[in-house]
Amino acid sequence: MIIVNLDVMMAKRKMSLNELSEKTGITTTNLSILKTNKAKAIRFSTLEAICKALDCQPSDILEYRGD
Amino acid sequence: MKKSIIAKVISIILVVILLVGVVCLMFLPFLYDFFKDSSVEAFAKHTVLYRSAFYLCYVICLFIVYKLIGLFNVIYKQSPFRKEIENALKVMAVMFMILFLIVIIKSIFIPTLLSFVVALLCFLVSLSFYLLAEVIKAAICYKNEVDLTV
Numbered sequence: 001m002i003i004v005n006l007d008v009m010m011a012k013r014k015m016s017l018n019e020l021s022e023k024t025g026i027t028t029t030n031l032s033i034l035k036t037n038k039a040k041a042i043r044f045s046t047l048e049a050i051c052k053a054l055d056c057q058p059s060d061i062l063e064y065r066g067d
Numbered sequence: 068m069k070k071s072i073i074a075k076v077i078s079i080i081l082v083v084i085l086l087v088g089v090v091c092l093m094f095l096p097f098l099y100d101f102f103k104d105s106s107v108e109a110f111a112k113h114t115v116l117y118r119s120a121f122y123l124c125y126v127i128c129l130f131i132v133y134k135l136i137g138l139f140n141v142i143y144k145q146s147p148f149r150k151e152i153e154n155a156l157k158v159m160a161v162m163f164m165i166l167f168l169i170v171i172i173k174s175i176f177i178p179t180l181l182s183f184v185v186a187l188l189c190f191l192v193s194l195s196f197y198l199l200a201e202v203i204k205a206a207i208c209y210k211n212e213v214d215l216t217v
Contacts, residue, residue: 030217040215 003063004042006035009054023053070143078139081132088129095125120173124166131162148203148210156200163193 010020017035021028026046033039034046047058054061070078091098099121138155141147167189174182 026217033215034217038215039217040212042217046217 001065001067003065004034004037004039005061005063006031006050009056009060010035013054013056015054020050020053024049026050074139074143078136081136081139085129085132085136088125088132092125092129095122116173116176120169123169127162127166127169131159134159134162148207150207153200153203153207156196156203160193160196160200163189163196167193 010017015023017028017031020026021031024031024046026049030046034042034050042062047061050061051058099118134155138152141149141151141155167186170182170186170189174186
């Protein structure tokens with residue numbers, strides 16, 4: 001399964017959810033869905049915005065873990 | 068979702084049917100006797116069977132109308148893609164299947180062409196409701212996926 005490590009990256013960059021929301025333009029609700037691993041899919045535009053705001057690579061946010 | 072004029076008329080009709088139906092429930096034996104008098108001799112031969120089928124069908128029809136009113140309210144006050152809608156449609160499919168069984172059992176003892184037609188109609192309506200419930204189920208899954216795409 002795919003795990004979203006958004007909370008780890010946010011902690012590393014010492015960034016809050018509201019701050020990330022302001023920088024990316026993504027609502028806190030959607031960021032929360034991502035953070036809690038409830039998301040079914042993620043758009044490239046969303047990933048790009050998060051990577052830009054957190055100054056990281058998609059692989060830092062997304063991780064594959066075998067069942 | 069905003070109610071169209073037809074939807075408003077339908078919901079009023081449904082409420083009226085339910086109210087009239089509930090009121091008539093108290094006079095059901097008289098209602099039965101009223102129709103019995105104007106019917107054929109088959110009534111006299113199979114009174115118990117006819118009476119049971121009539122009472123059961125009446126109560127089931129009232130329940131279906133009640134469910135339809137609930138369905139209309141959920142669709143227009145909340146969202147059509149809800150688990151309640153799927154469940155309500157499945158319950159109605161079961162109710163129509165019970166109606167079909169009642170009419171077909173009655174038809175076995177007292178075979179009339181109209182009974183078979185009504186039974187067939189109930190069967191088809193039951194299948195339609197079940198199909199609709201499955202469509203709603205698939206739509207709910209699709210909607211969840213879209214909602215959870217960030």
